[in-house]
Amino acid sequence: xxxxxxxxxxxxxxxxxxxxxxxxxxxxxxxxxxxxxxxxxxxxxxxxxxxxxxxxxxxxxxxxxxxxxxxxxxxxxxxxxxxxxxxxxxxxxxxxxxxxxxxxxxxxxxxxxxxxxxxxxxxxxxxxxxxxxxxxxxxxxxxxxxxxxxxxxxxxxxxxxxxxxxxxxxxxxxxxxxxxxxxxxxxxxxxxxxx
Numbered sequence: 001x002x003x004x005x006x007x008x009x010x011x012x013x014x015x016x017x018x019x020x021x022x023x024x025x026x027x028x029x030x031x032x033x034x035x036x037x038x039x040x041x042x043x044x045x046x047x048x049x050x051x052x053x054x055x056x057x058x059x060x061x062x063x064x065x066x067x068x069x070x071x072x073x074x075x076x077x078x079x080x081x082x083x084x085x086x087x088x089x090x091x092x093x094x095x096x097x098x099x100x101x102x103x104x105x106x107x108x109x110x111x112x113x114x115x116x117x118x119x120x121x122x123x124x125x126x127x128x129x130x131x132x133x134x135x136x137x138x139x140x141x142x143x144x145x146x147x148x149x150x151x152x153x154x155x156x157x158x159x160x161x162x163x164x165x166x167x168x169x170x171x172x173x174x175x176x177x178x179x180x181x182x183x184x185x186x187x188x189x190x191x192x193x194x195x
Contacts, residue, residue: 033132041107045100046136048144051092077159086152090169093148094176097141101180104133105187134184138177145173 037046044050108130115122153166 030128030132033129034136037129037133037136041103041133045103046133046140048093048096048140051096051144077161079156079161079165082152082155082159082161083165086148086169089148090173093141093144094173097137098180100137101134101184104130104137105184134181138181141177145170 108126112123112126115126149166149170152169153163156163156165
C-alpha cells in the first residue's frame with residue numbers, strides 16, 4: 001500500500017510538472033518569439049498608440065454650439081454626455097481589435113496551409129507562435145481599455161457623477177474579449193477552414 005502511494009505521488013508530481021511546463025511553453029512569454037512577431041507584424045500591430053483615443057471631437061463641437069457644455073462648464077455635463085463622448089473611442093478600439101484579430105487568424109491559416117511538410121511539431125510551433133501573438137494583442141487591448149476607463153472615471157468624478165458607467169463598460173468589453181477568445185478556440189477545435 002505504501003509503495004502504491006509513493007508511486008501515485010511521483011506520477012502526480014511528474015504530471016503536474018509537465019502541465020506547468022506545457023503551459024509556460026505555449027502561453028508564457030518568449031522574448032525571441034515576441035521579437036520575431038514584432039518584426040513580422042510590426043510593433044504598431046500590437047499597440048494602439050496610433051489610435052486617436054485621447055482627443056474628443058465631441059467636446060470641441062458641443063462646447064462651441066451649446067455654450068457651457070464641456071469641461072469648463074461643469075454643471076451641465078451628464079452621464080449620458082460622457083457616455084456618448086467615450087462611445088466613439090470604444091467603438092474605434094473595438095473595430096481595430098476585431099480587424100487585427102482577423103489578420104492574425106488569416107496569417108495563421110495561410111502559414112498553416114503553406115507548410116511544406118505538415119507534422120505535429122510544426123503545428124505545435126505554429127500554435128505557439130500565434131498564441132503568443134494573441135496574448136500580446138490581448139495585453140495591449142487591456143492596457144488601452146484600462147487607460148480609457150480610467151480617463152472616463154476621472155472625468156465622471158471631476159463632475160461629481162456616479163461611476164457606474166465605468167463598471168458597465170468594463171464588464172461589456174471583458175465579455176467581448178472572452179467571446180472573441182471563445183470563437184477563436186472553437187474555430188481551432190473544430191478545424192473548420194476559416195477562409
